[in-house]
Amino acid sequence: MSERITRDDVVHVARLARLQLSEAEIDRFTEQLGDVLDHAEDVESLDVGDIPPTAHPLPLVNVTRPDELVESLDRFELLAQAPFAEDGHFRVPPVLGEQP
Amino acid sequence: MSAIETARAVRAGERSAVEVLEEHLARIDAREAEIHAFNLVTEESARVQAEAVDATVAAGGDPGPLAGATVALKDNMCTRGIPTTCSSKILEGWIPPYDATVVTKLAAAGAVFVGKTNLDEFAMGSSTENSAFGATHNPLDVSRVPGGSSGGSAASVAAGFAALGIGSDTGGSVRQPAAFCGVVGMKPTYGAVSRYGLIAFGSSLDQIGPFAADVADAAALFDLIAGHDPRDTTSIVDFVPSAGAVLDQGVDGLRVGVVRELSGGPGSVEGISPDVIARTNAAVEALAAAGAEVEEVSVPSATLGLSAYYLVAPAEASSNLARYDGVRFGLRVDGATTGEMNTATRTAGFGEEVKRRIMLGTYALSAGYYDAFYGKALKVRTMMLNDFASVYDKVDVLITPTAPTTAFPMGERSQDPMTMYVNDVCTIPSNLVGHPGISVPFGVGDDGMPVGVQVLAPATHDALTFRVGAVLEAAANAGGES
């Protein structure tokens, strides 16, 4: 089995991604993600020197929109899709902790 | 009858759009049960659209260039008032309050939407087996996959359920299923078609592309959906699509490059099967016979494409798919706190492949690994852009196989992610650099299933891919190849 990613890494990543994994899934993902990362060894081991990164394939810049009002959504239509709405709001279970 | 011909006849009042629609619905009725191309057949709204087209014609008006042409729309594009699922339980039952730009454009052109087509969940897959609502089967052999992730749209066109199909291509998701189903499929230049309303997978890679039974229909569809959209910052401002106008220009004097790294020969990535190599070589010969100058060229970084792609796409996906949290739309599985609710919802709502990619992408971006994985992958993109730029100094277009094999049997690769990922090895490079590519059927492999040949061109030279595709198509037809 690959040593690129450990079970602990998988558990940590699952928590960051808000996914709950069974023990079997943790094992399976540890192995499968390891395979993909093994394959990515060709990229990881590359000497890329000072090649700049390309986050976006097109050289577009400065695309903006004018500061003009556009009609908003109908609240009824929006909240009709909410799993739980109350009093014009989206309702959620208690939130523990502040915004980071 | 082609979509272009249908639209001409409908606009001339020679055929009714309703009648055209009923023919397609009848074919859906006959075979949808064994193919499962659709998540939803939108029979009623399609009739309303077709009747409106006929009414416009009757009133002496112009219902638009695609009047009455039937379209199968991949179910990852938003349709106002019609459920949009991405083939995921997490969006089951969600009804978007807005239309994607492509939907608006096609509706304005008089197209009739017959349904929302199946896909690999959130477009993550190459076989349309990873759907929460069951796999799609290849209409040419229902024991085989149609390819993916736009397998439903490709199968719809191949089965005659719709004249035209709309898919999205992040790593080959239009071109590879087109190849597997024996139809034409094209990925435009990144930014040629608006992504507004396309549910994001890998934002810097995703492009919406056309499917059709022939190159001319695909070009007509492309010309209609392409063009700047102020709602998509990444759409090219001055892009004027003109594929339809160049289809008959031939390839005399055109310089065609065969990419060594994707040709199956020495120095190539492994796993491209001999029958696919043979058909690709035949396609190259056909172009030479039509007057093209052929030479072998090298894109060294193309061999790194697969690795780079499976870092970049999952990284972007891990962020794009965060919003499925049970708060505003779609599925919610309750929990004692919002955090627990988020986790319960995502755990129940996402399928295995989606979870795997979210995990992979989260890992590639996480503290301590960004530079080694995501950061390096972005530098590989630069290397590829440079490699392609020098190759395009020498040649006008490139030829490769679309996929390493023909359509494989269902279930064959679904257990091992890596063997599935290898499917995209020839299509991925053009997503990473944002260049256009088309897959055109060119005969069949040893198993009798279609082989697709891919034509690549520099950014914004989309029309050129159709032009070369038309020559390949003519050669394939003349040789009795398809």
Add this chain to the structure above:
Amino acid sequence: MTETAEKALPDGWELVVGLEVHVELATVTKLFCGCANEFTSDPNTNVCPVCVGLPGSLPVINAAAVEFAMRLGRALGCEVRPSVMARKNYFYPDMAKDYQTTQYDQPTSIDGELMLGDGAVVGIERAHIEEDAGKTTHIGGGGRINDAEYSLVDYNRAGVPLVEVVSRPDIRTIDHAKAYVSELRDILLATEVSDAKMEEGSMRVDANVSVRPVGSDELRTRCEIKNINSIRSLGRAIEYEALRHIDLYGSGEAPRQETRHWDEAGGRSTPGRSKEDADDYRYFQEPDLVPLRPSADVVAAIDATLPVLPAARRARFAARCTVSAATIATVVERGQDNLALAAIEAGADADKVLTRIENDLAIDDWSLVSVEGLAALISMETAGELTATQTKQVLAQLASQGGDPKAIATELGFEAMESDELDVLVDQLVADNPAEWDRFTSGDDGDRKKMQGFFTGRIMAATRGQADGRAVAEILGRKARG
């Protein structure tokens, strides 16, 4: 500005504070969509697919927000440079996409500084563009976050454009922390980038607080204090936090780097989120938006339209007067500094002009007070033609009706006394104050000036301001020459 005298830290300790100020920009619409930048409306009414993070939606950045951000950057003396947006990934229900679109390693503005009233300089590390989150209301449990039964989310504020101004940890006293915020607010108002209302949340201050032994230049563990709602709270919060750190060090412990919440009612800070949520935001460049690259011309055009900023406006008075910095600050803050400056340049006494404006022109509309009128009035007062009380009355009428101060004084019956009556009074004073008279007649210039003030003051007191100052000066001079 300072409400209570600053309490010094215990001997041997020095405060190290950096401030992060979130400023809401005064645009018409949100940062990435055309919804109104207005969140006092009914909940979830100023929302659209973009700011609620619906699948398929895409952001398009607001040109005015970018311009405001650059304007603020230049006003803070920053280098305005090419920038990109990035995603900061974390789950929170009022963060619609479960990532914040912000700037990370390539912010719009870097390396500026802010000069405080007393000349102290605080470095500005960066000022970056980002979007605000929605609003979560905690229901039940007294509205306290951790005791709530459930929460309600309103996205009206989601996507409102912010600039986060991050100072360097250059602040060493509580007074300077407060002065920094007050100065920044003046700049925001002067540049019209924001309405800068701290009490309404359009300017939000987080304080990074640490302490160190005097003489050391180390940076010890800091805590970030959030939820500071006024300049007064800022002072209290910093003081509390600094003393908490000193206590911890005193008992052999050390503070932990964390985010803490200022509890204004309780006068203390409490820990924010749990340690479980270790921050790993997986920042990466926002693929849905393209880089911002302001040309030199664009930056020059911004510079050309920048108003003279409060610090420079205050500095214009420094060499001309002896009034307190607070008086100058008030006049500048009220926007009366141009009037004051012109009156001074027309010959009126600078200190008198500034104190009269500060004390007697604290009104909304002073447009009827002309420069000439004010200068003439102050000169009359300085020359002793009007008493302080009379001057105030004339100024009040000048402000409400306009006109000529001399005419108003006459109309109000504020006539100077006849000179023979004055002669008598002066003789009497000379007789009563021989020592002073001696200094007036045979002292140096300083003595002469002082004694002229002494005799003039006595006469004004005796005549309750009715005497004409110039006449008094003339009589004194004549008598001195003998």
